[in-house]
Amino acid sequence: MLERIRIVLIGTSHPGNIGGVARAMHNMGLTDLALVAPRCEAISADSISRASGADTLVHSAQVVDSLEEAVSDCSLVVGASARSRTLPWPMMTPRALGERLPEELQHSESRIALVFGREDSGLSNAELQRCHAHVHIPTNPDFSSLNLAAAVQVLAYECRLSWLSHQDQPASDDDEVQPLATHEELEHYFAHLERTLIAIGFHDPATPRQLMARLRRVTLRSRPERMELNILRGILSATEKAAGKVAMGQRSSDESSSDNHH
Amino acid sequence: MLERIRIVLIGTSHPGNIGGVARAMHNMGLTDLALVAPRCEAISADSISRASGADTLVHSAQVVDSLEEAVSDCSLVVGASARSRTLPWPMMTPRALGERLPEELQHSESRIALVFGREDSGLSNAELQRCHAHVHIPTNPDFSSLNLAAAVQVLAYECRLSWLSHQDQPASDDDEVQPLATHEELEHYFAHLERTLIAIGFHDPATPRQLMARLRRVTLRSRPERMELNILRGILSATEKAAGKVAMGQRSSDESSSDNHH
Numbered sequence: 001m002l003e004r005i006r007i008v009l010i011g012t013s014h015p016g017n018i019g020g021v022a023r024a025m026h027n028m029g030l031t032d033l034a035l036v037a038p039r040c041e042a043i044s045a046d047s048i049s050r051a052s053g054a055d056t057l058v059h060s061a062q063v064v065d066s067l068e069e070a071v072s073d074c075s076l077v078v079g080a081s082a083r084s085r086t087l088p089w090p091m092m093t094p095r096a097l098g099e100r101l102p103e104e105l106q107h108s109e110s111r112i113a114l115v116f117g118r119e120d121s122g123l124s125n126a127e128l129q130r131c132h133a134h135v136h137i138p139t140n141p142d143f144s145s146l147n148l149a150a151a152v153q154v155l156a157y158e159c160r161l162s163w164l165s166h167q168d169q170p171a172s173d174d175d176e177v178q179p180l181a182t183h184e185e186l187e188h189y190f191a192h193l194e195r196t197l198i199a200i201g202f203h204d205p206a207t208p209r210q211l212m213a214r215l216r217r218v219t220l221r222s223r224p225e226r227m228e229l230n231i232l233r234g235i236l237s238a239t240e241k242a243a244g245k246v247a248m249g250q251r252s253s254d255e256s257s258s259d260n261h262h
Numbered sequence: 263m264l265e266r267i268r269i270v271l272i273g274t275s276h277p278g279n280i281g282g283v284a285r286a287m288h289n290m291g292l293t294d295l296a297l298v299a300p301r302c303e304a305i306s307a308d309s310i311s312r313a314s315g316a317d318t319l320v321h322s323a324q325v326v327d328s329l330e331e332a333v334s335d336c337s338l339v340v341g342a343s344a345r346s347r348t349l350p351w352p353m354m355t356p357r358a359l360g361e362r363l364p365e366e367l368q369h370s371e372s373r374i375a376l377v378f379g380r381e382d383s384g385l386s387n388a389e390l391q392r393c394h395a396h397v398h399i400p401t402n403p404d405f406s407s408l409n410l411a412a413a414v415q416v417l418a419y420e421c422r423l424s425w426l427s428h429q430d431q432p433a434s435d436d437d438e439v440q441p442l443a444t445h446e447e448l449e450h451y452f453a454h455l456e457r458t459l460i461a462i463g464f465h466d467p468a469t470p471r472q473l474m475a476r477l478r479r480v481t482l483r484s485r486p487e488r489m490e491l492n493i494l495r496g497i498l499s500a501t502e503k504a505a506g507k508v509a510m511g512q513r514s515s516d517e518s519s520s521d522n523h524h
Contacts, residue, residue, distance in 0.1 A: 020412075023412070026402060026405045027402055027406070029401075050409075053407075139289045139291075139422075140291040143288045143315060144289070145314075147286075150415045154416065154419050157399070157416050160400055160401075161357070
């Protein structure tokens, strides 16, 4: 289970923090580290020294350009966030996150990502809106900014506790569990949805009014299965097709005749 | 409650770790830091930089020569330990420690200490035997040594969660709660006990065979109240008196007559 939990660091500035994160992960049995557009050399004297023996994780870290690439195969993406946002997102505590993991990772294909932002500014709103949920580590309100490695330590600790308490549970049968849509599948869906909404004149990217953010939120909250997402995409294709015909000035009589093709 | 939880660091070598601990504490709302015989300058560029705004805690840290001084007023002393010991001590998980805190700190005089050892070698057996219990942070058995600040982070996080979940509980009436013996009172008792055992010929410090360690363990496990400890010390005094008389060659008939003085 622990090997299918990925720690994703975005835009890290200090190599020491990458090393500290690697050590915290390895201490708790996590192994999968991805660095999105780091603003420093990942492999340096500082990072290796702070890793203090966990340098394998630093060396094997996947370095990618975008959050998309880092989490495309994940069915649950959780962003660590200290700030409350104008558009509130589903929030969970680190403990609740831990408790959810065994179920989330029930299907052997499932992977989850825990995403951490920059040392100075955290995650952007766009990044947070790519997450299913946000996790907030309870802190002193007068001094809430945790060191990056410390934040990873707390979440990795909750992951390990959860794993330990589910060690004796019987493994589930993959056939009984429907795989959830991955992040990549969801993002294809959202892109498709946005195209469709523009096509039908419902959405104007020039005045977005958080429409896509709100649709993301409601969709992500439902945790769609892959099969469900395929249905939704089928609906979008049908909508586009219908809208395209209208746009091309076709008559409604043509539409009804096109039903025969199905 | 959080202000009565003291973090005690013994023989710390790296000022950066002191700063990291201060930051982790301040993030979780803890304020009381004691440094026992640090092997580095507590206040340095490294410690202030890692404290990252929590330097008040570094500046106000109490620096003392011995563990005794650091914990003398505490009624519960818990040592962080990664190693299992030849003489097993009461163990608890970080979560169980957190859950115990509200009860432990019910009396407004109560203070507790969480004791952390050296970066390279942890706590000595003698130091661990001065603790009521040991707390073990669950880790990857192949890579179990946590960074000092990371270990403090995990325990401080559990302290904060426990405090948050007891925020709404009514405050207890101190009159209803018997104060527990402090560490200093317990140590006076153990010194007294050892003198007495030597006096009665039961204990030979030259061949200790863990006798005192075993007596410490059973006594600390019972969490004696101050009043109970006074009774135990009264018994020791009476024993010494009786043994002294025997040593001076007095007859048992004298002993019974001495009862009249009470």
